[in-house]
Amino acid sequence: MQTKIYNLLRDFVAVESISCTRTEREASVFIRDYFAKFPYFQAHPEHFGIYDIPDDPYDRTIPYAFLKGRSANTVVIMGHFDVVGIEDYGEAKPLAFDLDKLEAKLKTMDLPPEARADMDSGEWLWARGVEDMKAGLVVDMVLMEDYAKMAEEGALPGCIFFMGVPDEESYSAGMRAGVKLLADFKKKYGLKLNVMLDPEPCAVTEDGTQIISVGSVGKTMPVVMVQGVQAHVGHKFAGFSPLSVIGRIQQKTEESLAFTDTYQGEATVPPTWANLRDLKKKYDVTIPHRAAGYMTVLSFQSTPDQIMERLKAIAKESFEEAIASWADMLGEYNKKTAMHMREEYSYETPVFAFGELCDRLKAEKGAAFDAFFAAEKEKIEAKILAGEVNYQDGTVEFMEDLLNFADIKQPLVLLAFAPPYYLAFNSNLIPGKENSGEELYAFASSVLNGLGRKTAIEYYMQGISDMSYAGMDHPFDTDAYSANTPVWGRMYSIDFEALAEIDTPCTFTGPIGKNPHQWTERLLKKSLYEECPAFNRALIDRFMQGSQEGHDHK
Numbered sequence: 001m002q003t004k005i006y007n008l009l010r011d012f013v014a015v016e017s018i019s020c021t022r023t024e025r026e027a028s029v030f031i032r033d034y035f036a037k038f039p040y041f042q043a044h045p046e047h048f049g050i051y052d053i054p055d056d057p058y059d060r061t062i063p064y065a066f067l068k069g070r071s072a073n074t075v076v077i078m079g080h081f082d083v084v085g086i087e088d089y090g091e092a093k094p095l096a097f098d099l100d101k102l103e104a105k106l107k108t109m110d111l112p113p114e115a116r117a118d119m120d121s122g123e124w125l126w127a128r129g130v131e132d133m134k135a136g137l138v139v140d141m142v143l144m145e146d147y148a149k150m151a152e153e154g155a156l157p158g159c160i161f162f163m164g165v166p167d168e169e170s171y172s173a174g175m176r177a178g179v180k181l182l183a184d185f186k187k188k189y190g191l192k193l194n195v196m197l198d199p200e201p202c203a204v205t206e207d208g209t210q211i212i213s214v215g216s217v218g219k220t221m222p223v224v225m226v227q228g229v230q231a232h233v234g235h236k237f238a239g240f241s242p243l244s245v246i247g248r249i250q251q252k253t254e255e256s257l258a259f260t261d262t263y264q265g266e267a268t269v270p271p272t273w274a275n276l277r278d279l280k281k282k283y284d285v286t287i288p289h290r291a292a293g294y295m296t297v298l299s300f301q302s303t304p305d306q307i308m309e310r311l312k313a314i315a316k317e318s319f320e321e322a323i324a325s326w327a328d329m330l331g332e333y334n335k336k337t338a339m340h341m342r343e344e345y346s347y348e349t350p351v352f353a354f355g356e357l358c359d360r361l362k363a364e365k366g367a368a369f370d371a372f373f374a375a376e377k378e379k380i381e382a383k384i385l386a387g388e389v390n391y392q393d394g395t396v397e398f399m400e401d402l403l404n405f406a407d408i409k410q411p412l413v414l415l416a417f418a419p420p421y422y423l424a425f426n427s428n429l430i431p432g433k434e435n436s437g438e439e440l441y442a443f444a445s446s447v448l449n450g451l452g453r454k455t456a457i458e459y460y461m462q463g464i465s466d467m468s469y470a471g472m473d474h475p476f477d478t479d480a481y482s483a484n485t486p487v488w489g490r491m492y493s494i495d496f497e498a499l500a501e502i503d504t505p506c507t508f509t510g511p512i513g514k515n516p517h518q519w520t521e522r523l524l525k526k527s528l529y530e531e532c533p534a535f536n537r538a539l540i541d542r543f544m545q546g547s548q549e550g551h552d553h554k
């Protein structure tokens with residue numbers, strides 16, 4: 001077993017599947033070729049293969065393998081095979097994907113004290129992707145060999161659906177397409193999806209307690225655009241700076257708990273702005289016309305429509321405050337000078353969600369709006385596909401072009417969403433499967449306790465993961481989300497119907513490691529060779545037997 005795991009991991013790590021590159025395809029082929037050697041799949045070629053992600057700029061694919069057993073009780077195994085870049089390895093960079101040789105090289109380098117101690121212990125494996133998360137996938141791929149034999153003999157009590165996904169480290173294109181593949185298998189074979197095991201590395205606290213996550217935090221990316229009134233800076237009061245509004249919105253969101261959700265002693269951190277700037281193309285002596293920025297909002301229960309409503313209220317308040325402040329300022333200024341620029345300072349303070357402004361323009365301009373919108377969408381899609389802009393900048397450009405088309409001559413705020421969107425997911429809150437997270441934890445912790453590990457439950461993993469697409473625990477107005485997401489469609493979409501269809505309790509089941517995404521990324525051998533296989537086998541066996549008492553999982 002140990003040799004089998006090591007050799008497969010060494011070969012898999014050597015496939016340099018860096019996120020958002022065409023090498024991700026090679027990892028799909030690696031997984032497909034591995035399963036192709038199983039007599040089970042030679043007898044059932046329709047049960048495994050490679051699924052193309054529609055309209056993917058890197059032509060990425062999803063390898064899958066389905067073992068059909070004696071009942072509909074199904075365990076889903078899903079994990080990502082993309083890894084982050086290797087620039088941080090410095091002089092060890094040429095060996096970053098070499099499981100055999102990297103360790104000796106790192107030994108000669110200046111390691112941080114904890115990494116040095118682990119290096120000296122000889123208890124760890126070192127390479128990019130070894131922890132996050134090829135080792136977890138490898139453990140389950142090796143276990144699949146035993147289960148495939150059982151399936152061949154007609155002795156497999158339930159079904160196993162295995163799926164590898166690309167792009168987890170970027171936009172989760174793999175998992176967003178994979179839910180459709182899974183929903184299709186579910187329908188075709190009448191599967192009962194009892195659990196989804198995601199062999200991402202498990203977090204461990206300093207005292208060795210293993211954290212079992214039964215859900216994952218949600219992430220939305222609101223984009224704020226403010227239009228002001230241009231004027232020469234010497235005639236300041238003839239104009240209005242959009243920075244006065246967007247600055248206030250940034251402060252009232254980033255430095256406030258207005259968006260903090262709580263659940264059972266866990267809380268989301270306040271939003272973080274990733275970008276905030278005026279939209280001047282070059283410097284001149286004029287008040288900027290527009291400014292825009294975008295932020296990450298993490299959530300547990302808040303849905304995109306609720307987040308939009310909260311943001312609209314904050315935008316309105318910020319807008320009114322800014323106008324009132326400029327009016328006060330003008331009043332004080334006019335006391336100091338006889339050369340009044342204007343006597344009164346007032347503007348209306350309209351705040352639009354993207355979809356609302358589109359509806360209004362469609363009502364006003366009819367076919368002209370439709371033509372604009374279709375052409376604009378095509379333009380932005382082409383730019384994203386060509387890699388000229390990312391989703392966020394493409395969204396900002398779309399919003400700016402919409403305002404140019406609208407030609408509204410007064411200040412306003414326009415709000416939209418940019419990709420990505422990760423749903424908050426909590427196994428405890430799945431409609432009709434309430435408390436599944438608690439039950440999953442109870443079983444998982446009994447197994448780990450038996451292996452000598454202390455455990456603790458976590459309802460929402462805060463690091464953002466593919467687990468967000470294990471289902472939809474809070475039904476919401478998905479049309480309102482897509483209407484407020486300018487680049488929604490061919491370039492970015494989420495199959496909400498498929499999500500509601502799969503709704504599967506989910507947890508992380510990978511081996512224990514340290515420092516993911518760093519050059520000191522490493523994996524604990526004992527966890528890889530002993531604990532993780534035993535843990536995964538126990539979970540698979542348990543959930544192929546059907547659901548927990550008192551719950552009729554659909």
Ligand SMILES: [Zn+2]
Nearest residue numbers: 132133168200
């Ligand atoms: Zn990962």
